[in-house]
Amino acid sequence: MPKIEVCLSPELLPLFKLEDKIVVVIDVLRASSCMVTGLAHGISEILPVATLEESATYGLMGYITAAERDGMKMEGFDLDNSPFSYMDAVLIGKKICMTTTNGTQAILMSSSARKVVIGTFLNLKTVTDYLYIRGLNVVLLCAGWKGQVNAEDTLFAGAVMSTLNNSFSVGNDSALLARDLFGLHKDHMEEFLIESSHFNRLKRLGIHKDIAFCLQSSVYECLPRLENNVIVAQGQS
Numbered sequence: 001m002p003k004i005e006v007c008l009s010p011e012l013l014p015l016f017k018l019e020d021k022i023v024v025v026i027d028v029l030r031a032s033s034c035m036v037t038g039l040a041h042g043i044s045e046i047l048p049v050a051t052l053e054e055s056a057t058y059g060l061m062g063y064i065t066a067a068e069r070d071g072m073k074m075e076g077f078d079l080d081n082s083p084f085s086y087m088d089a090v091l092i093g094k095k096i097c098m099t100t101t102n103g104t105q106a107i108l109m110s111s112s113a114r115k116v117v118i119g120t121f122l123n124l125k126t127v128t129d130y131l132y133i134r135g136l137n138v139v140l141l142c143a144g145w146k147g148q149v150n151a152e153d154t155l156f157a158g159a160v161m162s163t164l165n166n167s168f169s170v171g172n173d174s175a176l177l178a179r180d181l182f183g184l185h186k187d188h189m190e191e192f193l194i195e196s197s198h199f200n201r202l203k204r205l206g207i208h209k210d211i212a213f214c215l216q217s218s219v220y221e222c223l224p225r226l227e228n229n230v231i232v233a234q235g236q237s
Contacts, residue, residue, distance in 0.1 A: 002137050004164065005171035006157045006178045009144040010106045018113040022136050024127060024160065025110055025118055027143035028152040029202060030081050031103025032120040032224075033214040034066075038086030038096065039233040040222040046231040047097045048104035052077075058097035066098040071201050082210050083122075102143040107226060110141060116226035117234075121156055125218040128163040130234070138168065140175070151181075151196040152215075155189060158182025159217075189215050 007013055026032055035046055049055050052067055052074055059065040059078070066079035073080035081100055098104055110116045114136065119127040131138055140160055142153035154177075161170070161179035170176050185192040190212065193199040202211055223234035 001167070001169045002135055003169040003171035004131075004138045004140060004161060004175055006140045006142070006154075006161070006174040008142050008149045008154060008157075008174050008178075009147055010102075010109055010141065011144075011147040013106075013109055013141060016139050018110065018139060020114050020137065021139050022115040022117065022131065022134060023110040023113040023139045023141050024131070025103065025106050025116060025141050025143065026120065026153045026156050027100070027103030027106065028120050028156050028214055029199070030083060030210055030214055031068075031098070031100040031143065032118045033083045033122055033210075034081055034086050034098075035103075035118050035224045035231055036120055036123045036220055036222050037083040038091065039224050039231070040220040041087050042089075042092035043086065043096055044093050044232075045095050046224070047095065047229070048107045048226075048231060049097060049099045050105060050108055052099060055097045055099045063095050063097040064091065066096055066100075068100045070101060071205050082207060083213055084210070102145060106141055106143040107231070111226065111229070113139070118224035118231065119156065119160065121159065121215055121217050122219045123222055124156070124159055124163070126221050126223045126234075128160055130223055131160070132164060132167055137171070140178070145197060151193055152199070154178050155182050155185065155192075159186070162186070
């Protein structure tokens with residue numbers, strides 16, 4: 001039986017062997033939710049980069065630029081880190097270069113894995129179906145917040161664990177903790193997250209609607225995957 005491990009922070013990722021595993025990168029609030037939403041709405045590809053300077057350089061090469069730090073859009077870039085910004089019809093067929101505080105960094109750190117896909121509540125069923133069909137060992141990588149564990153990514157890891165409970169073994173104690181956390185709070189996730197750090201960070205920025213949107217389950221069938229350092233929708237060439 002394949003196993004699922006949970007890595008609660010990118011700071012812990014060096015402790016995991018990734019080469020023969022699928023890594024699911026999770027940044028519920030909000031990078032992975034933006035990626036799923038954008039590709040589902042017709043964006044061609046998303047190039048994750050580490051720095052603002054890299055994103056700006058790709059902007060000169062014709063990419064739409066997206067840059068977020070500490071929950072806020074950076075001046076001089078085209079897009080923020082709200083999934084609603086990625087629904088705009090003007091972005092259909094466009095290439096996006098994205099850098100965020102946590103999510104894009106976690107993706108770049110995962111590149112040695114056999115497969116890297118992007119997960120969030122918005123595509124939960126598609127993610128779990130994909131993992132079930134592939135039947136490989138999995139690492140659920142929570143992007144967290146600046147190296148620290150966060151509640152919302154751990155909840156999503158727990159949702160995956162709970163869904164695949166009979167088909168995968170629990171690979172480490174973090175997976176067990178995530179599964180049980182989701183079991184306790186699955187029916188009132190937003191209420192549970194009210195006291196969480198990132199929930200309050202985003203609420204202070206006046207974007208509570210993003211939180212409610214990102215916690216919706218299985219809205220899209222899109223499965224973003226990392227292919228040649230670019231994120232595309234599963235099934236694209």
